[in-house]
Amino acid sequence: MLTIAVDAMGGDNAPECVVEGTIQTLREAENRFEILLIGQEEKVQPLLNRHDTSDLNLRFTHAPEVITMDDVPATAVKTKQNSSLVRGLLLCKENKADGFVSAGNTGAQMAASLFVLGRIPGVHRPAIAAYFPRLAPGLTNVVDVGANVDCKPEHLAQFAEMLTIYQHNAAGMEKPLTGLLNIGEEENKGPDLLKQTHKLLQEADRKNKINFIGNIEGNDILSSRASIIVCDGLVGNTLLKFGESIPHFLSTIFKPSLQKLVAAGELDPKAAELAGNAFRAMFEPFDVEKFGGVPFLGIDGISIVGHGHSSAKAIMNMIFMAEHMIEKQVNLHIAEALAGN
Amino acid sequence: MLTIAVDAMGGDNAPECVVEGTIQTLREAENRFEILLIGQEEKVQPLLNRHDTSDLNLRFTHAPEVITMDDVPATAVKTKQNSSLVRGLLLCKENKADGFVSAGNTGAQMAASLFVLGRIPGVHRPAIAAYFPRLAPGLTNVVDVGANVDCKPEHLAQFAEMLTIYQHNAAGMEKPLTGLLNIGEEENKGPDLLKQTHKLLQEADRKNKINFIGNIEGNDILSSRASIIVCDGLVGNTLLKFGESIPHFLSTIFKPSLQKLVAAGELDPKAAELAGNAFRAMFEPFDVEKFGGVPFLGIDGISIVGHGHSSAKAIMNMIFMAEHMIEKQVNLHIAEALAGN
Numbered sequence: 001m002l003t004i005a006v007d008a009m010g011g012d013n014a015p016e017c018v019v020e021g022t023i024q025t026l027r028e029a030e031n032r033f034e035i036l037l038i039g040q041e042e043k044v045q046p047l048l049n050r051h052d053t054s055d056l057n058l059r060f061t062h063a064p065e066v067i068t069m070d071d072v073p074a075t076a077v078k079t080k081q082n083s084s085l086v087r088g089l090l091l092c093k094e095n096k097a098d099g100f101v102s103a104g105n106t107g108a109q110m111a112a113s114l115f116v117l118g119r120i121p122g123v124h125r126p127a128i129a130a131y132f133p134r135l136a137p138g139l140t141n142v143v144d145v146g147a148n149v150d151c152k153p154e155h156l157a158q159f160a161e162m163l164t165i166y167q168h169n170a171a172g173m174e175k176p177l178t179g180l181l182n183i184g185e186e187e188n189k190g191p192d193l194l195k196q197t198h199k200l201l202q203e204a205d206r207k208n209k210i211n212f213i214g215n216i217e218g219n220d221i222l223s224s225r226a227s228i229i230v231c232d233g234l235v236g237n238t239l240l241k242f243g244e245s246i247p248h249f250l251s252t253i254f255k256p257s258l259q260k261l262v263a264a265g266e267l268d269p270k271a272a273e274l275a276g277n278a279f280r281a282m283f284e285p286f287d288v289e290k291f292g293g294v295p296f297l298g299i300d301g302i303s304i305v306g307h308g309h310s311s312a313k314a315i316m317n318m319i320f321m322a323e324h325m326i327e328k329q330v331n332l333h334i335a336e337a338l339a340g341n
Numbered sequence: 342m343l344t345i346a347v348d349a350m351g352g353d354n355a356p357e358c359v360v361e362g363t364i365q366t367l368r369e370a371e372n373r374f375e376i377l378l379i380g381q382e383e384k385v386q387p388l389l390n391r392h393d394t395s396d397l398n399l400r401f402t403h404a405p406e407v408i409t410m411d412d413v414p415a416t417a418v419k420t421k422q423n424s425s426l427v428r429g430l431l432l433c434k435e436n437k438a439d440g441f442v443s444a445g446n447t448g449a450q451m452a453a454s455l456f457v458l459g460r461i462p463g464v465h466r467p468a469i470a471a472y473f474p475r476l477a478p479g480l481t482n483v484v485d486v487g488a489n490v491d492c493k494p495e496h497l498a499q500f501a502e503m504l505t506i507y508q509h510n511a512a513g514m515e516k517p518l519t520g521l522l523n524i525g526e527e528e529n530k531g532p533d534l535l536k537q538t539h540k541l542l543q544e545a546d547r548k549n550k551i552n553f554i555g556n557i558e559g560n561d562i563l564s565s566r567a568s569i570i571v572c573d574g575l576v577g578n579t580l581l582k583f584g585e586s587i588p589h590f591l592s593t594i595f596k597p598s599l600q601k602l603v604a605a606g607e608l609d610p611k612a613a614e615l616a617g618n619a620f621r622a623m624f625e626p627f628d629v630e631k632f633g634g635v636p637f638l639g640i641d642g643i644s645i646v647g648h649g650h651s652s653a654k655a656i657m658n659m660i661f662m663a664e665h666m667i668e669k670q671v672n673l674h675i676a677e678a679l680a681g682n
Contacts, residue, residue: 135593146524149532183487183578191490191575218582222590234532235576237524239583241559246587249563250623252476257619271612278598278616282591 001034001057004322005088005097008039009066010104011310015039018103019047021315026056028316033323036097038063038084063087069308073107077115085109089116092301099302099322101293103310109303110147110296117301120331122338125151126298127159127233128305129166130240133285136224139171142181143230143297146237153193156180156230157200162297162334163228164210169328170321178205179216179226181235189215193232201230209337247283254279292317295325298334302326342375342398345663346429346438349380350407351445352651356380359444360388362656367397369657374664377438379404379425404428410649414448418456426450430457433642440643440663442634444651450644451488451637458642461672463679466492467639468500469574469646470507471581474626477565480512483522484571484638487578494534497521497571498541503638503675504569505551510669511662519546520557520567522576530556534573542571550678588624595620633658636666639675643667
């Protein structure tokens with residue numbers, strides 16, 4: 001039976017939401033795997049005591065330290081060896097767990113994953129591939145979204161290769177299409193980095209490692225033209241955070257204008273409520289909770305990171321993602337593909 | 342009296358919208374300046390003939406060639422010397438016009454502006470600063486949005502300096518704040534380019550050339566924290582195009598859901614119309630037409646470029662922007678500031 005380690009202390013809503021999500025997951029999964037919850041006993045145990053968990057495949061392990069959102073990643077990993085984050089990854093390293101899930105400090109989790117689990121042989125740099133909204137069936141993953149800056153062409157090309165394997169094996173996508181995010185569609189466009197990367201992606205396409213459709217631009221991200229969008233972490237991180245700020249920005253305009261119409265007697269309160277619901281539902285494609293989190297591609301182990309705001313539902317989906325990646329042997333496929341390079 | 346040259350052939354809606362916008366501008370401005378319309382006589386003259394322009398300060402000059410949206414900038418500028426674009430800029434060079442306005446091929450206009458008008462002494466690279474939405478009073482300009490890739494730290498720092506002068510002089514902003522778009526707020530974050538740029542911006546701030554607030558992230562763009570947002574053209578261009586694609590993306594979700602509510606008899610058609618209007622109005626901050634276009638900062642002359650989709654209203658606002666930049670002597674202020682460096 002698989003064991004998945006879960007960081008009870010990770011995220012803005014921890015440990016409450018993590019405990020909640022863990023219990024929900026085991027009930028929904030009907031105990032088909034075991035969860036090892038890691039965190040500060042004095043904070044987690046009282047929450048666990050509120051539930052009857054005697055029928056669940058749930059174990060708890062105390063970790064006295066906590067890496068917070070404000071901790072500097074490299075320092076925290078060294079100075080807080082007894083944190084739930086480092087302990088959880090060590091359990092994976094010691095084969096006491098098959099995967100690890102946290103909604104905590106992303107930078108610290110990447111640093112600790114690299115430090116404790118290392119890279120899959122052949123991987124230049126592990127990367128983070130975030131989910132972006134799309135309307136058509138399938139997925140859109142942008143890689144990298146912040147783990148790597150100052151990327152070299154071979155880094156970007158390898159991100160595409162790893163993500164192709166991930167989408168193919170973990171998401172069952174037959175032929176995921178890769179686009180290179182650039183300033184124009186012509187292959188001679190953009191900075192030197194991307195001109196060189198373009199050549200490497202063409203080469204990877206010829207070797208059937210990826211399916212490359214060429215350069216794409218900012219307005220193609222939401223259009224579903226590509227399911228894999230490759231860029232440096234600076235570009236991807238900026239886009240991700242810009243995109244995340246849009247629902248709030250727009251609602252601060254839309255909501256008052258509906259309220260104004262109601263106050264003026266032009267719009268029925270019930271109609272305004274329906275319109276407001278349609279407005280909120282519009283951002284459903286922006287909801288990353290359905291995926292829960294994102295894996296660190298290239299790490300020699302399963303380490304899934306979630307948004308700091310993760311809810312119980314997001315935690316559940318992250319745990320299922322870990323289970324799925326283990327079962328589909330995504331890392332083994334990556335190792336085999338890179339060994340063949 | 343000022344003379345502003347206008348490219349009748351630039352943009353997807355040319356020459357119709359350009360002729361329309363030109364006539365509206367002169368009526369609104371009550372002939373306080375002269376407009377010199379440049380384009381293919383056989384296409385423009387019939388449009389002009391539909392109006393009585395005898396009372397307007399309007400002249401027309403024939404240019405047999407047209408640079409299209411698909412033309413490769415560097416090539417087009419060399420091979421189409423008799424295009425409205427190149428001719429218009431030559432008129433500025435020969436002091437027969439005080440400024441030039443086009444909604445055509447941005448790359449070609451930048452290349453031609455550089456070739457014909459050159460740079461203000463001391464300018465490393467001219468840049469394009471696009472307007473981004475904001476809710477608070479003031480402006481948000483992101484620089485650069487596509488004229489420059491592979492920027493060096495001194496390029497980015499100079500963009501901030503030029504844009505500070507532009508916002509101060511052309512937009513009357515007392516103390517425009519500059520943010521450096523990066524992957525984190527700490528000054529040691531991000532790629533080497535931005536670490537070096539951060540130092541130069543701090544230095545420029547100490548010399549009172551700019552007002553630097555430090556690094557900002559993607560979620561700060563719409564928050565009005567900074568009015569000047571500095572980044573490489575690859576990042577700015579990607580953000581601009583991504584942002585432009587959002588209204589359409591969201592409306593393809595929102596509109597059908599309102600229609601569904603109406604079809605189900607849950608929402609009154611009149612209420613749906615009001616909600617639809619509020620939805621459209623929500624994107625008003627995304628409407629770049631109110632600015633019309635953007636100037637090429639650092640070009641030794643006034644060259645304003647508009648969106649390819651520009652309407653008559655956008656053309657009008659571009660012409661007013663040209664007039665304003667000439668009157669406020671923005672380029673003179675830039676030249677003086679750089680001479681003092």
